[in-house]
Amino acid sequence: MMDTMSYLSISALLGLLPSVVYAYRAPHGTKTLFWIFMVVAISGTGVLTASAFSEGWRTGFAPTLWATITATLLIYLPVALCFREGNKLAAGLLPYLIVLAVLATIWQNQPEKPFLTDAPSIWVILHIAFSVTTYAVLTLAAIAGFAAFIQERSLKTKQQTFLNTAFPTLSASEEMEARLLQYCAVVLGVGLLTGIAVQFLQTGSVFEISHKVLLSVITFIIVLALLIARKVSGLRGQKAARLALLAYLMLTLAYPGVKFVTDVLVV
Numbered sequence: 001m002m003d004t005m006s007y008l009s010i011s012a013l014l015g016l017l018p019s020v021v022y023a024y025r026a027p028h029g030t031k032t033l034f035w036i037f038m039v040v041a042i043s044g045t046g047v048l049t050a051s052a053f054s055e056g057w058r059t060g061f062a063p064t065l066w067a068t069i070t071a072t073l074l075i076y077l078p079v080a081l082c083f084r085e086g087n088k089l090a091a092g093l094l095p096y097l098i099v100l101a102v103l104a105t106i107w108q109n110q111p112e113k114p115f116l117t118d119a120p121s122i123w124v125i126l127h128i129a130f131s132v133t134t135y136a137v138l139t140l141a142a143i144a145g146f147a148a149f150i151q152e153r154s155l156k157t158k159q160q161t162f163l164n165t166a167f168p169t170l171s172a173s174e175e176m177e178a179r180l181l182q183y184c185a186v187v188l189g190v191g192l193l194t195g196i197a198v199q200f201l202q203t204g205s206v207f208e209i210s211h212k213v214l215l216s217v218i219t220f221i222i223v224l225a226l227l228i229a230r231k232v233s234g235l236r237g238q239k240a241a242r243l244a245l246l247a248y249l250m251l252t253l254a255y256p257g258v259k260f261v262t263d264v265l266v267v
Helices: 004-025 031-052 061-082 086-106 121-157 162-166 170-203 211-232 237-265
Strands: none
Touching (some): 004 031, 004 061, 004 086, 061 086, 061 121, 061 237, 086 162, 121 162, 170 211, 170 237
């Protein structure tokens, strides 16, 4: 018999589906339906996340994924509202979030480790907030980079697919990718600083090497290098998209990847 969290997980997962169908079936349709479906998606994941974390921060793989999905959707709202063709980024974003939601639903009842820290709560809250925000922003940047990759390849091969219609144009994708990477660099930089503060308050050591720290620093270096290359040499298109996706891979390994290993594989 399913518990409440299992029902909420399935409901949240189903709530994501209308947005995906709309993104591909009506890419040029009215934005009113787009916003209605986005409200449905955020309501489902938001209620689940609020319920999961009602008694404090949880460290499990599934709660981490749901928090990531909700944060990404919330940050996507101003992107869809303010950026040219930002609403069409949903065609790449929503299918990916559905994959994460499926994984979270599968491991919904996986045992998790207690959240233990000696650092003051304000520093821990700040570090968690910046970490989740960083991953959400870089997710959007990676999706924009992927859209740019698809559009540029289509121009070179002169072959159109349904993705070309559903995704933003090449110029719109590159514009979103560049701006989101700038935001990511700032948020990730602050996140690393708050992580150092938490580490110092816990152990008295400013810097302690771990898989998460190392991969996060590598991500920061890749993002900065990509931004500099765009500014200096005008790096664009598929090459820039590959670097953005590489940065996202590094951060994925650092954040949910480490959670998966410690909470699912090593039990």
